[in-house]
Amino acid sequence: MIALAFTGCSSDDGGSGTTPIAGTHKLVLKAETSGSTIHHILYGYDDEMTSVSGISETSWTSPEITLPDNASVANFTANAVGATDASTLKLQVFVDGVLKKEEVGTGTILSVRTHHNLR
Template sequence: MKKIKLNPVFRGLFVALIAVMVLSFVESCRKDDDVSEETKTQKIVFKAEGSTGVNISKAVYGIDGNPITVTGLSGTTWMSPEITMEGVIYNTNVVVNATGMDASSTLKVQIYVDGVLKKEGVSTGTNLSASTSYTF
């Protein structure tokens, strides 16, 4: 069997062509992943619920370091409006303050993403401050 020898110039062009094809494929795959993450839509809701006699007074919640403060609240429950976010989300946080009747009073805060409970925090006592955060 006769060996075929390639001219060094053709060999270099062949290697360069293969390298460009591989890099193009890798880059196109990476761009497809980025686009799907950017166009992802998620619905986020923050909730708080106190035991009997708890009075919720203040809530601070936010997504990616953009806090929203709600004051002048009253009652045993609170829920944020549903927030629809498109693109990449890194984290969410919620802190709710309330006053309890006695040392056994509890305050629970929750973070829901697309209707699914993702994280929960609980505080117990008379001066209640429950918080939690969820990292995507």
């Protein structure tokens, strides 16, 4: 009976202050060119994709995306036209402010694609 009194009076409700909260990870994607102009971008995670056309800029940054707990993969594709064979297009994937993946293409017709597994 004494054992039941101690176990029944526990103040632990089974929860934990360190349990991750759904959607706590943030995804940001960046594209940067050298000697080229970005024209089209496709980005997102899993089947939640967004297409952006008519950019005509040398750099682009996505809005911050809050990822759900079950997100599997971040996808990022960009197309650009380089001025010379030495023109570059760099794609970067950041999760919670940390660079997780980087892909670079070189040339006059630039189509760079990358992904990062989120699990």
